[in-house]
Amino acid sequence: MKEAQNAVRMQFEALDQQKQADTLGMWIFLATEVLFFGGMFMAYAAYRWFNPDVFVLASKELNLLAGSINTAVLLSSSLTMALADHFIHAGNKTNAQRLLTLTISLGLVFLLIKGYEYHEEYSHGLIPFINDQFQWEHGQADRAELFFNLYFLMTGMHALHLFLGCCLLTVMLFINRGRRTLFRPQMRIKLSALYWHFVDVVWVFLFPLFYLAR
Amino acid sequence: MRKLLLTYAALLALLSLTVAASFIPLDTWSLPVSLGIATAKTALIMAFFMQLSRASTLTRVAAAAGFLWLAILLSLSFSDYAFREPENASYHSNP
Numbered sequence: 464m465k466e467a468q469n470a471v472r473m474q475f476e477a478l479d480q481q482k483q484a485d486t487l488g489m490w491i492f493l494a495t496e497v498l499f500f501g502g503m504f505m506a507y508a509a510y511r512w513f514n515p516d517v518f519v520l521a522s523k524e525l526n527l528l529a530g531s532i533n534t535a536v537l538l539s540s541s542l543t544m545a546l547a548d549h550f551i552h553a554g555n556k557t558n559a560q561r562l563l564t565l566t567i568s569l570g571l572v573f574l575l576i577k578g579y580e581y582h583e584e585y586s587h588g589l590i591p592f593i594n595d596q597f598q599w600e601h602g603q604a605d606r607a608e609l610f611f612n613l614y615f616l617m618t619g620m621h622a623l624h625l626f627l628g629c630c631l632l633t634v635m636l637f638i639n640r641g642r643r644t645l646f647r648p649q650m651r652i653k654l655s656a657l658y659w660h661f662v663d664v665v666w667v668f669l670f671p672l673f674y675l676a677r
Numbered sequence: 678m679r680k681l682l683l684t685y686a687a688l689l690a691l692l693s694l695t696v697a698a699s700f701i702p703l704d705t706w707s708l709p710v711s712l713g714i715a716t717a718k719t720a721l722i723m724a725f726f727m728q729l730s731r732a733s734t735l736t737r738v739a740a741a742a743g744f745l746w747l748a749i750l751l752s753l754s755f756s757d758y759a760f761r762e763p764e765n766a767s768y769h770s771n772p
Contacts, residue, residue, distance in 0.1 A: 493741030501747040505754055531696050535689065542685040545726045559716055624747055629752055660726045667718045671711035675699040 470646035482650060489654045493661050496624075500665055503617050507672060510613065514606045521610035522676035524589060526580050530674040533576050534666065537625075540569035548656045551649050556639065559652065560612045563636050566659065570629040577622055581615075590615060613672050621669060624662045631655050684725040691718050 475481040511518045547562035584590055588598030591608040592615075599607045635655055639648045695714040703710060707749040729737055 476708070483733060483735070487739055490739035491742075494739060497743030497747055498750075501743075501750055504747075505750055508751060509754065509758055512755075527696070527699075531692070534692050538685065538688045538692065539687075541722060541726055542681060545681045545684075546678070549681060635701075657727055660722050662766055663726075664719050666724055667715050667722070668712075671695060671699075671715050675695060675711045676708075677699055 485573050489657050507613050510609050517603050517606040518610050519676050520601050521607045524672050529580050533562050533573050534670050537666050538572045541636050543658050544659045551652045567632050621665050628659050684721050
């Protein structure tokens with residue numbers, strides 16, 4: 464019980480109040496993230512509204528199989544993250560640490576597949592800001608460039624968020640190692656899990672908008 | 678834990694459904710269907726993985742706030758774009 468009291472920081476009266484405040488703070492941060500990605504989704508919506516046919520054609524150039532596998536990988540990583548959260552709250556640190564490692568690995572698998580896709584698109588000449596000559600033969604090439612610029616911007620920002628999520632979880636792995644009491648790790652894992660699931664939600668929308676516009 | 682596994686199974690089922698639906702020519706319905714499925718997936722993730730189903734009202738309001746502002750951004754922008762005359766719209770669609 465004394466350990467529980469030590470876990471309460473000075474500005475809070477009780478552990479429960481502190482948990483509420485921590486969770487609320489994380490959700491407010493996630494709301495700002497919704498708006499950060501929201502601006503890009505707005506740009507996508509406007510350009511697709513005015514260029515529906517080109518967006519459909521451009522979508523067909525993406526690797527649907529890799530995108531679908533990546534969606535499954537990310538959904539699986541969300542499951543292992545949720546299970547890690549479940550186990551650390553049940554007091555089972557060993558399982559929680561294993562599941563955290565698995566979550567990080569799945570995140571890295573996602574990034575590897577994404578990197579493979581980027582490479583494939585590079586060799587097809589579809590990266591407007593890297594390839595010297597943008598390869599497009601279906602007309603309205605400047606509109607197709609818009610699609611690919613949005614694709615690389617939005618999936619790139621998502622990949623950056625995922626990479627930071629992997630870093631965050633790695634830090635959690637190491638600072639949890641020596642701890643015998645679980646009050647602080649429990650809260651940290653809960654908040655990290657919220658971030659991880661948020662990044663998953665962003666992908667859940669990126670996937671149909673870019674890969675399934677066919 | 679059973680709830681988490683069931684959520685995961687439902688998410689994978691929805692993923693298969695949305696990929697399968699993309700092969701059916703639904704024309705104008707293709708986008709609403711895929712976005713509808715994405716919204717269902719998001720609801721599952723937020724309710725069970727992010728534990729909003731047992732969160733306090735205050736937390737739920739904070740979670741809804743981001744989406745509310747996003748809805749304002751999208752609806753006010755499209756209150757312009759959606760009602761432009763074709764000749765004005767072509768300013769955007771043709772170089």
